Amino acid sequence: MQPKTESTEQFNLAQRPWGWYQTVSEADGNKIKRIGVLPGQQISLQKHHHRAEHWVVVKGTARVTLDDQTFDLTVGQHCDIALGQVHRLGNPTREPVEIVEVQFGAYLGEDDIVRLSDDFGRA
Numbered sequence: 001m002q003p004k005t006e007s008t009e010q011f012n013l014a015q016r017p018w019g020w021y022q023t024v025s026e027a028d029g030n031k032i033k034r035i036g037v038l039p040g041q042q043i044s045l046q047k048h049h050h051r052a053e054h055w056v057v058v059k060g061t062a063r064v065t066l067d068d069q070t071f072d073l074t075v076g077q078h079c080d081i082a083l084g085q086v087h088r089l090g091n092p093t094r095e096p097v098e099i100v101e102v103q104f105g106a107y108l109g110e111d112d113i114v115r116l117s118d119d120f121g122r123a
Contacts, residue, residue: 017120018043019091024100031103035089037062042090044118051105051112053081055089060097063090086116 013022018041025032036059037043045065055064056078063072064079065088072092073079081087083105091097115122 016043017041019096021101026108029104029106029108031108033101033103034058035099035101037089037091037097037099039091039094039096042088042119044113044115044120044122045086045088046116047084047086047114048105048112049084049114050107051103052083052085053087053104054102055079055081056100056102058098058100060091060095061093062097062099063092064088065090 013020019035019037021033021035023031023033042063055062055073057073057075059075061072061074063070065086066079066081067086089097089099
């Protein structure tokens with residue numbers, strides 16, 4: 001039996017001060033998103049209590065923070081974010097950055113974001 005998934009057309013683009021995200025697919029225990037980060041912007045420094053994530057860069061150069069390490073990933077490169085690991089995605093360039101994010105976990109709601117620092121006052 002195949003898992004129930006939703007088509008891309010059923011998910012709206014969610015605008016954020018740092019860029020946007022769009023849910024591509026959602027099924028029991030996993031969710032796939034496309035995330036775009038505008039030039040010079042970054043998401044909040046955060047962690048999750050209920051999910052792990054896998055990021056794959058599909059456009060541009062992404063700056064990734066994992067715990068106390070910061071490094072850049074280019075198209076085709078990827079990283080894993082463990083459950084509870086502190087992380088951040090940024091764009092240090094003048095070109096857009098886009099990643100595909102795969103979330104795994106028992107709960108995948110947006111309210112599982114624990115913001116530790118945020119450029120837009122949401123911490």
